[in-house]
Amino acid sequence: MTVILETTPSRYALWHRFVHQNLSVVVGGVLLLSVILIALVGPIIYSVDPNAISPLRRLKPPSTLYWFGTDALGRDLFARVIAGGRISLLVGVSVSVLSLACGILLGLVSGFFRSVDAIMSRVLEAFMAIPAVLLAIALMALTTASVGNVIIALTISEIPRVTRLMRSVVFTLRGQPFVEAAIASGAPIHHVLFRHILPNTLAPLIVQGTFICGSAIIVESILSFIGAGTPSSIPTWGNIIADGRTFFQIYPHMIFFPAVFLSITVLSINLIGDGLRDYLDPRMSRNM
Amino acid sequence: MISFLARRIFAALPVMFLVALIAFSLLYFAPGDPAAVIAGDMAQPADIAAIRETIGLNQPFHVRLGIFLWNTFRGDLGISIFSHKPVTALIAQRLEPTLSLAVLTIIISIAVAVPLGTLAAWRARGLIDRIAMAIGILGFSVPVFVIAYLMIWFLSVKLAWFPVQGYTPLATNWSGWFYNLILPALSLSTVYIALITRITRASVIEVLSQDYIRTARSKGLSEHVVLLRHALRNAAVPIATIVGIGVALLMGGVVVTETVFAIPGLGRLLVDAILQRDYPVIQGVLILLSAIYVAVNLLVDISYAIFDPRIRN
Numbered sequence: 001m002t003v004i005l006e007t008t009p010s011r012y013a014l015w016h017r018f019v020h021q022n023l024s025v026v027v028g029g030v031l032l033l034s035v036i037l038i039a040l041v042g043p044i045i046y047s048v049d050p051n052a053i054s055p056l057r058r059l060k061p062p063s064t065l066y067w068f069g070t071d072a073l074g075r076d077l078f079a080r081v082i083a084g085g086r087i088s089l090l091v092g093v094s095v096s097v098l099s100l101a102c103g104i105l106l107g108l109v110s111g112f113f114r115s116v117d118a119i120m121s122r123v124l125e126a127f128m129a130i131p132a133v134l135l136a137i138a139l140m141a142l143t144t145a146s147v148g149n150v151i152i153a154l155t156i157s158e159i160p161r162v163t164r165l166m167r168s169v170v171f172t173l174r175g176q177p178f179v180e181a182a183i184a185s186g187a188p189i190h191h192v193l194f195r196h197i198l199p200n201t202l203a204p205l206i207v208q209g210t211f212i213c214g215s216a217i218i219v220e221s222i223l224s225f226i227g228a229g230t231p232s233s234i235p236t237w238g239n240i241i242a243d244g245r246t247f248f249q250i251y252p253h254m255i256f257f258p259a260v261f262l263s264i265t266v267l268s269i270n271l272i273g274d275g276l277r278d279y280l281d282p283r284m285s286r287n288m
Numbered sequence: 289m290i291s292f293l294a295r296r297i298f299a300a301l302p303v304m305f306l307v308a309l310i311a312f313s314l315l316y317f318a319p320g321d322p323a324a325v326i327a328g329d330m331a332q333p334a335d336i337a338a339i340r341e342t343i344g345l346n347q348p349f350h351v352r353l354g355i356f357l358w359n360t361f362r363g364d365l366g367i368s369i370f371s372h373k374p375v376t377a378l379i380a381q382r383l384e385p386t387l388s389l390a391v392l393t394i395i396i397s398i399a400v401a402v403p404l405g406t407l408a409a410w411r412a413r414g415l416i417d418r419i420a421m422a423i424g425i426l427g428f429s430v431p432v433f434v435i436a437y438l439m440i441w442f443l444s445v446k447l448a449w450f451p452v453q454g455y456t457p458l459a460t461n462w463s464g465w466f467y468n469l470i471l472p473a474l475s476l477s478t479v480y481i482a483l484i485t486r487i488t489r490a491s492v493i494e495v496l497s498q499d500y501i502r503t504a505r506s507k508g509l510s511e512h513v514v515l516l517r518h519a520l521r522n523a524a525v526p527i528a529t530i531v532g533i534g535v536a537l538l539m540g541g542v543v544v545t546e547t548v549f550a551i552p553g554l555g556r557l558l559v560d561a562i563l564q565r566d567y568p569v570i571q572g573v574l575i576l577l578s579a580i581y582v583a584v585n586l587l588v589d590i591s592y593a594i595f596d597p598r599i600r601n
Contacts, residue, residue, distance in 0.1 A: 122302050122306065123306060125306075126302075126303050126305075126306030126307050126309075126310065127306075127310070128536075129303050129307050129578045129581055130307060130310065130574065130577075130581075131535075131540050131581060132536065133540025133541075133543065134539060134540060134543070134558075134574055134577060137543070138311075138314055138570060138574055141314070141318070141565065141567070214428070214429065215428075218431045219540075221433075222431065222433070222540070222543075225433055225544065225547070226543060226544065226547050226559045226562075227559070227563055228559070228562045245548075248437060248441075249445050249452070252437075252441055259434040259437065262434065263429055263431070263434055266428075266429040266430070266431070267425070267426065267430070270425055270428055270429050271425065274425060
């Protein structure tokens with residue numbers, strides 16, 4: 001009789017357990033990877049100009065020739081939808097990276113120095129009193145329509161929320177013994193801020209970053225949809241849906257395909273965000 | 289209680305001041321010359337200069353800011369560049385549809401989300417909980433206009449149960465009002481339902497682990513008394529907070545929903561103003577919506593103090 005005292009689980013079992021425990025990250029990750037792949041590789045393989053107008057093929061329903069059909073100007077919707085994916089992903093990633101960077105800096109300063117915090121809190125409250133979508137709309141009204149300006153407008157409207165989160169995390173950290181020990185041992189302020197406090201704030205901020213990415217993609221599509229975002233010559237999901245509005249009742253495919261891509265992209269990002277939060281912050285995961 | 293009220297209201301004032309400052313800067317830094325737009329295409333440079341003088345465009349920043357703040361405080365939001373009507377009059381015409389939509393949406397959302405979140409918390413990891421969590425994530429992921437078009441496609445175009453778009457004023461016919469608003473309100477409520485469901489579930493789960501819940505159960509109270517009287521009541525503060533904060537989401541959603549359903553409300557007014565670069569209107573709507581948001585959250589804060597004496601101090 002042999003007794004196996006210790007078994008190393010097979011590679012398959014480990015993988016199975018990982019997938020089971022982090023189901024939402026895995027599902028979200030697979031979905032997001034496919035969207036990224038389609039957006040990056042799609043335009044190279046399917047090299048139809050998304051802006052090529054052709055009166056002969058106007059308003060065609062989906063077929064083997066035109067996978068997603070064509071729009072009122074005869075533009076190929078499949079080419080437009082995959083081109084739109086690039087813009088949406090670019091906006092989502094840029095806005096979350098930029099607003100995290102600015103919010104982290106402002107939040108570090110605000111959470112650490114009481115005097116700065118008094119003024120900063122009031123300003124943040126005022127910015128947060130203007131609903132984010134409306135602030136982005138107002139900022140877009142000031143400038144010309146371009147992808148860069150959309151990214152800036154969305155970043156500005158996201159910064160207050162990141163700063164608030166960062167500030168509250170720094171607040172709790174600065175009372176911790178290891179921070180007080182660093183200050184007492186004469187570490188310079190920037191050392192305390194960047195070496196001791198910053199690394200401990202990353203978990204909630206990464207989670208926040210994924211949610212910002214998802215919401216930026218939605219708000220970008222909203223801005224394009226109401227005509228306050230990227231210029232209508234650029235194929236974004238919001239613009240494609242706005243173009244399809246007039247014909248929606250007869251040709252729903254003009255709205256259906258960009259809408260499905262938009263929803264799946266944001267869903268996958270939010271699934272990853274939820275999964276990361278459960279993984280990085282077990283206390284929250286019990287409840288949320 | 290009085291001092292609590294005074295403190296809360298006093299704290300809201302600087303916020304509103306800064307909102308007005310941000311809105312003013314928007315107009316100040318806006319490209320284009322309002323005087324030239326008001327004067328029209330046939331104007332001579334002298335006419336434009338005269339208009340600049342009369343509406344005070346030649347004054348320095350702080351003087352114009354002072355005049356703007358005083359006018360806003362008196363309820364004068366300026367004159368639309370395009371229609372030449374007072375902004376307050378334009379807003380007044382558009383207020384009813386937007387308020388109707390917002391109130392109906394909030395009622396639907398609370399009526400769905402609070403029971404759903406409570407049941408999900410009561411049987412965490414059960415079937416209702418899984419449904420609630422799915423709604424909680426889908427509501428955040430599917431943009432409001434996608435849901436709106438889905439509903440129009442199935443319920444209006446295919447089944448012809450509801451009108452595709454439009455608005456009936458409450459005074460004309462209240463059933464028509466409801467009939468026209470139900471689809472917009474349902475689509476707008478999805479993101480709000482997701483938000484409130486998540487918070488309700490989280491806070492009820494938190495409360496259910498408290499000692500007084502065990503006490504309540506062990507003295508033989510029925511489950512619904514435990515859930516409603518003990519758990520939900522103690523979870524009310526975070527739920528009310530999120531209902532207030534969610535108004536910001538709602539306002540962004542109103543702009544889109546009104547565009548999809550062709551409702552002549554403040555959202556449409558704002559979108560049209562943006563397309564025409566009508567800055568005084570943009571500014572006015574922005575200030576009004578932010579003021580509503582601040583006021584709603586002030587009311588929410590005050591309501592806690594009424595329901596929960598611990599917060600007053």
